[in-house]
Amino acid sequence: MSANQHQIEPTVFAARRRTLAEAMGGRPVLLMGHRPVPRNYLANPFPFRQDSTLLYYTGVEEAGAACVIEAGGHTTLYLHERTAADALWHGELPSLAEVAATCGAEEARPVTELAPGDYATLPIAEAAANAHASSLVGRTLDPADVLGTGDRTLLDAVIAQRSTRDWDEVLAMRWACFASKEGHVAAMEATRPGTTDSAIQALIEGVFALHGMGTAYPSIVTARGDVLHGHATGATLKRGDLLLVDAGAEGPYGYASDITRTWPVSGTFTPRQADVYDAVLAANEASIALVKPGVNYQDVHLESARVLTAALRDWGLLRGDIDGLVEQGAHAVFFPHGVGHLLGLDVHDMELFGDHALYAPGRDRSDQFGLGYLRLNRDLEEGMVVTVEPGLYWSSAILRDPALRERLGDSVEWVVAEQWVGLGGIRIEDDVLVTADGSDILSEATPKKRDEIEELVGSGLPPKDRMSPADAKCQLPEVGVRG
Numbered sequence: 371m372s373a374n375q376h377q378i379e380p381t382v383f384a385a386r387r388r389t390l391a392e393a394m395g396g397r398p399v400l401l402m403g404h405r406p407v408p409r410n411y412l413a414n415p416f417p418f419r420q421d422s423t424l425l426y427y428t429g430v431e432e433a434g435a436a437c438v439i440e441a442g443g444h445t446t447l448y449l450h451e452r453t454a455a456d457a458l459w460h461g462e463l464p465s466l467a468e469v470a471a472t473c474g475a476e477e478a479r480p481v482t483e484l485a486p487g488d489y490a491t492l493p494i495a496e497a498a499a500n501a502h503a504s505s506l507v508g509r510t511l512d513p514a515d516v517l518g519t520g521d522r523t524l525l526d527a528v529i530a531q532r533s534t535r536d537w538d539e540v541l542a543m544r545w546a547c548f549a550s551k552e553g554h555v556a557a558m559e560a561t562r563p564g565t566t567d568s569a570i571q572a573l574i575e576g577v578f579a580l581h582g583m584g585t586a587y588p589s590i591v592t593a594r595g596d597v598l599h600g601h602a603t604g605a606t607l608k609r610g611d612l613l614l615v616d617a618g619a620e621g622p623y624g625y626a627s628d629i630t631r632t633w634p635v636s637g638t639f640t641p642r643q644a645d646v647y648d649a650v651l652a653a654n655e656a657s658i659a660l661v662k663p664g665v666n667y668q669d670v671h672l673e674s675a676r677v678l679t680a681a682l683r684d685w686g687l688l689r690g691d692i693d694g695l696v697e698q699g700a701h702a703v704f705f706p707h708g709v710g711h712l713l714g715l716d717v718h719d720m721e722l723f724g725d726h727a728l729y730a731p732g733r734d735r736s737d738q739f740g741l742g743y744l745r746l747n748r749d750l751e752e753g754m755v756v757t758v759e760p761g762l763y764w765s766s767a768i769l770r771d772p773a774l775r776e777r778l779g780d781s782v783e784w785v786v787a788e789q790w791v792g793l794g795g796i797r798i799e800d801d802v803l804v805t806a807d808g809s810d811i812l813s814e815a816t817p818k819k820r821d822e823i824e825e826l827v828g829s830g831l832p833p834k835d836r837m838s839p840a841d842a843k844c845q846l847p848e849v850g851v852r853g
């Protein structure tokens with residue numbers, strides 16, 4: 371879904387391409403866009419999403435688009451020819467010249483004229499367009515190996531530009547965060563025992579749609595927060611459950627927001643839930659307080675690990691000194707993921723480019739359970755946007771894992787910890803812009819104080835009264851008895 375409440379001036383895209391052309395020393399660059407991906411037959415595709423690098427340099431969201439950038443940033447856009455049949459089925463599209471004007475491209479041609487050439491290019495995620503780009507450059511581009519099969523100079527230039535956000539990008543992300551806040555607040559207001567996780571998800575995504583936005587990633591709406599990427603199943607929410615909602619709208623030009631809040635279905639945290647919530651919130655705030663240029667993001671992660679380890683030790687679930695436990699990775703039994711990631715045009719920004727984009731030279735991924743899931747290990751720079759999303763989870767699978775039990779031994783009170791299973795999980799996730807001397811929390815308007823959340827939960831109409839009949843039980847018609 372396109373939601374260009376904010377128009378980026380064509381000169382901005384042209385300037386980004388000039389910077390790229392300069393880094394390439396005049397070598398022509400091919401940026402290929404995605405094609406629609408079929409679900410079950412060709413004319414029934416998944417919702418379309420453009421390649422993020424093409425979006426960054428052109429903002430063109432049209433399927434099947436491509437561009438070639440030459441010396442000085444001279445750009446030729448390639449688009450499908452407009453036909454009467456397309457206009458009949460899909461509506462009339464702007465002309466090729468009109469699309470070129472939106473991004474300041476010098477020329478626009480039918481995509482059938484895109485000829486093979488000695489282009490620098492990068493693999494992209496969508497298979498058909500990636501195969502087309504491979505045939506144009508005469509070698510196999512592999513999205514699972516962008517560093518190995520893409521052009522290294524181009525890759526480094528794109529990573530350098532896409533790592534930090536300019537004014538237009540921050541504005542687009544603020545819009546996305548605004549819609550996400552509206553969705554989360556509506557969901558809190560509508561939550562009560564008896565409604566379903568999928569009704570809450572429908573409500574959130576409906577609110578995004580009211581703002582002209584879709585989702586930046588599949589929403590996580592579940593009372594089983596311990597399943598990290600669990601999704602709504604239609605389960606009825608019960609008093610005593612915690613509802614974990616990780617849902618972010620995708621704003622203008624494809625910019626992501628990524629926000630998690632966790633709240634009690636009943637409207638009141640139990641004393642144990644409140645303790646866990648306060649510990650996760652303390653970790654979230656302590657990590658955010660560290661965010662500023664020059665700080666290693668791994669230290670932002672370790673700060674959350676320390677705060678959570680202290681709480682786990684107070685509750686009798688960990689044993690030992692805090693730094694030793696963190697070094698050993700004992701906290702990861704309960705906080706198994708990294709504290710977050712870069713955020714931009716992709717929700718895990720530039721994850722397609724692998725650790726070459728996300729780990730600084732000389733820093734390798736840890737093979738320790740937990741730390742190995744840290745998605746970013748670079749020094750923060752002004753203009754980066756990162757998420758800060760600590761959480762605590764009680765997963766039976768992890769608590770019973772023989773390898774972890776063997777390695778961590780007495781550092782974890784395994785039997786006591788198992789008694790906490792059923793609490794699920796609590797995560798609190800914010801989107802944080804690195805500023806010149808600190809940070810600006812783009813998701814700040816989404817409530818996260820415990821008393822604010824308790825006041826909001828259940829205070830509005832349930833989903834079925836807000837958006838009937840989405841929450842109504844499916845009523846089968848009377849069909850009689852088989853004769």
Ligand code: GLY
Nearest residue numbers: 587616628759799
């Ligand atoms: N929503 C996916 C994540 O938080 O990383």
Ligand code: MN
Nearest residue numbers: 628757759799
């Ligand atoms: Mn995230």
Ligand code: MN
Nearest residue numbers: 616628629799
């Ligand atoms: Mn998230």
